[in-house]
Amino acid sequence: MKLMLLVISFLFQTAAFAQSVAGEEAVQALNQYKNGAKVSGIEALLRVSKPKQIPPDVKSDWNQATEKDNETWKQIGTRWTAPFSGVLDGNFENHLRAWQLRARDIKSSADERSVEELISVLPENGDAKTWAQWQLAMHYGIENKTKSASRVLQSILDSDQELIDQNQVLLAVARIFYQENRLDLSAKYFRMIDKSSDYWLDSVEERAWITTKQKAYDKTLADLTTTLSSLWENKTGPESFFLAMFSNLKLCDYKRIFELTSLFKKRFLPRVVALQDLERRGFNDASQYVIDEFKDGDHPKINSERALKLPRFVDRDELLKREAEALQIVEDEQKENGNALTSVSLMNIKNRIATRFKQLARADLEEIKKNLTKIQLVEAEAIQRMHLNPKLAEKKGRSKISDGLSTIEFPYDEEVWLDELDNYHVDARGCPTKGG
Amino acid sequence: MKTGVMFILTLVVAQVSLAKPKIDIKKDFDSLGTNSAIAEKAQELDPENRVRIVQNRKVDRTNRLELGFNYGLVTGGDAYYKTQNIGGLLEWHFNPKFSAGLRYSKALNSLTSEGDSLYKDAQRRYQADPTSGYAVPDLDYPIETGLVTVSFYPVYGKFNFFELGVAHFDFYAIAGYGKMNLKSGQTDTYTAGIGVGLWAAQNLAMRLEGRWQPYMDKVFTGERRLDTVVVNATLSVLL
Known part of the structure; x- marks a missing residue:
């Protein structure tokens, strides 16, 4: 009996101690928040180890403090988790949850329902709602739930949102139609993407896959002539090279396959070395430039020198942009009210930035490796075919390409004219005979 | 002891076989195309x-009306006067290959240096002695010209306009027939030549053409044929 009383008493004291520690941490974070260091204040709160132990009065104080805050949730990188439910004001919490949502976080039907409910309570045309819808659409697309993805994407298109580039949404719609094998509709949406958009080159490359599926390899090569142009050497991915080589294999243009192999090596080998370094260290001078530009609210200009050292499309990575903006805010908070909490926030943000660069570098390297393997297979197949079929067939005549007086034709000499991009046509003439 | 050694060996073999093969991207690159x-x-x-560029014309001239203002210089006519033209054109483009139109030009004439000196010399003689004879050339200068033309545009091209944009152009051949009003009266004329049309924007065009344009004039010695060459620059609006 006495022992039992001792045990019970010990447990209560432990619980009270835990509550006081959690409460103490939460109060410190609240003071940080109220002193103007809002980002580091909330980040400090989200680092409380046992949030369920935060006393109700401290929770109530946090609720009141964040009731009218309509923007800080955008800069919080530390993940909100379910144990923190009820600590922050309800509206702030919903915005934070939505803003931190990633497609990969949605793992089950229950998660899907939870996200749909969250979206339904968020204000219309708000950034958090748009972001959550976007992540949900990505999830549905990845899971091949194309009808659900289409529904969510249609909501985004119908809204007045400005967070997600309209061309990016159209690209997603085109991809959904491609997944459903509705190739004509997919091509239609790819063509709706503005030529001045950052996503236009992606649309041309992905459109080439449509014509590949339709076995119109000459049209595939026509599209890829645009993507492989020297104008885009900073942005063209390895998949364009593989697809071009594959199409040339189908058209028996072995000469072109070897030309593309040389070009592929020339463009990607230097990048591989730099990306491996970035994957290891998480930073380099080019990555620092990107973060500095994002901090100033500018769009980074990736010239050819920087492009060699950076993952593709790093300039449009939303997560890096947010972390850079948060970094700027916390650096300002550090200058005004520097303390241990802001220092920890600063360190965490920098670590998250480095981790993100490593993730992007790793993804690029994996893409290069995957396509390199395919390219090796194409090369091997080309070599085998050349051995088996050493003679050329009777060449068919040139086909008429232009379709009327309103179109004009010019020869292609690899000189790039901006008005000619996406206007290439390939006249394929035939394949070697079988046998020697 | 033997069991212990076997156990250690087994562990080593297992470790080696379970170890991931090292992925060397650079080596894989080097093996390509060697x-x-x-x-x-x-x-x-x-x-x-073969890869070719096939693109739509920047300025489609199918069923379009062109309205222009032009300025021209006439060479090869009478030695005693020179003519400049100002005028206009109205051209209907059936398609980018053919067009037909109307041309009108008003002649602005002035004496050449030779003609001017002859007239001044005659004036001086007359002033010195009204009874003495003098000779001045008989001038049958043009007043205005109207032509009906057809044009054929067989050759097209484009150029990079000072990095500001790309402009398309067409070389064309032109032929026409019309009437000229001279000082002495009306006479027939016809024309043939070549030119280049630059389609700067959807509604803006420029032309530069050279035409041979013969006609018969009447001087005191009788009718004579003059073979002139008209060089015209036109600025027009495409409607």
């Missing part, structure tokens, strides 16, 4: 697939 004999053979098997 067989030069194969690459040469590939050159021989060239199927001559």
Whole structure:
């Protein structure tokens, strides 16, 4: 009996101690928040180890403090988790949850329902709602739930949102139609993407896959002539090279396959070395430039020198942009009210930035490796075919390409004219005979 | 002891077989396209697939009206006067290859230096002695010209306009027939020539053309044929 009383008493004291520690941490974070260091204040709160132990009065104080805050949730990188439910004001919490949502976080039907409910309570045309819808659409697309993805994407298109580039949404719609094998509709949406958009080159490359599926390899090569142009050497991915080589294999243009192999090596080998370094260290001078530009609210200009050292499309990575903006805010908070909490926030943000660069570098390297393997297979197949079929067939005549007086034709000499991009046509003439 | 050694060996073998093979991307890159004999053979098997650029005309001239203002210089006519033209054109483009139109020009004439000196000399003689004879050339200068023309545009091209944009152009051949009003009266004329039309924007065009334009004039010695060359620059609006 006495022992039992001792045990019970010990447990209560432990619980009270835990509550006081959690409460103490939460109060410190609240003071940080109220002193103007809002980002580091909330980040400090989200680092409380046992949030369920935060006393109700401290929770109530946090609720009141964040009731009218309509923007800080955008800069919080530390993940909100379910144990923190009820600590922050309800509206702030919903915005934070939505803003931190990633497609990969949605793992089950229950998660899907939870996200749909969250979206339904968020204000219309708000950034958090748009972001959550976007992540949900990505999830549905990845899971091949194309009808659900289409529904969510249609909501985004119908809204007045400005967070997600309209061309990016159209690209997603085109991809959904491609997944459903509705190739004509997919091509239609790819063509709706503005030529001045950052996503236009992606649309041309992905459109080439449509014509590949339709076995119109000459049209595939026509599209890829645009993507492989020297104008885009900073942005063209390895998949364009593989697809071009594959199409040339189908058209028996072995000469072109070897030309593309040389070009592929020339463009990607230097990048591989730099990306491996970035994957290891998480930073380099080019990555620092990107973060500095994002901090100033500018769009980074990736010239050819920087492009060699950076993952593709790093300039449009939303997560890096947010972390850079948060970094700027916390650096300002550090200058005004520097303390241990802001220092920890600063360190965490920098670590998250480095981790993100490593993730992007790793993804690029994996893409290069995957396509390199395919390219090796194409090369091997080309070599085998050349051995088996050493003679050329009777060449068919040139086909008429232009379709009327309103179109004009010019020869292609690899000189790039901006008005000619996406206007290439390939006249394929035939394949070697079988046998020697 | 023997069991212990076997156990350790088993562990080592298991470790080696479970270890992931090292992925060397650079080595895989180096192995691409290294067989030069194969690459040469590939050159021989060239199927001559060809890439061409096929694009829409920037300015579509199908069923469009062109309204222009032009300025021209006339050469090769009478030695005693020179003519400049100002005028206009109205051209209907059936398609980018053919057009038909109307041209009108008003002649602005002035004496050449030779003609001017002859007239001044005659004036001086007259002033010195009204009874003495003098000679001045008989001038049958043009007043205005109207032509009906047809044009054929067989050759097109484009150029990079000072990095500001790309402009398309067409070389064309022109032929026409019309009437000229001279000082002495009306006479027939016809014309043939070549030019270049620059389609700067959807509604803006420029032309530069050279035309041979013969006609018969009447001087005191009788009718004579004058073979003139008209060089015109036109600025027009495409409607």
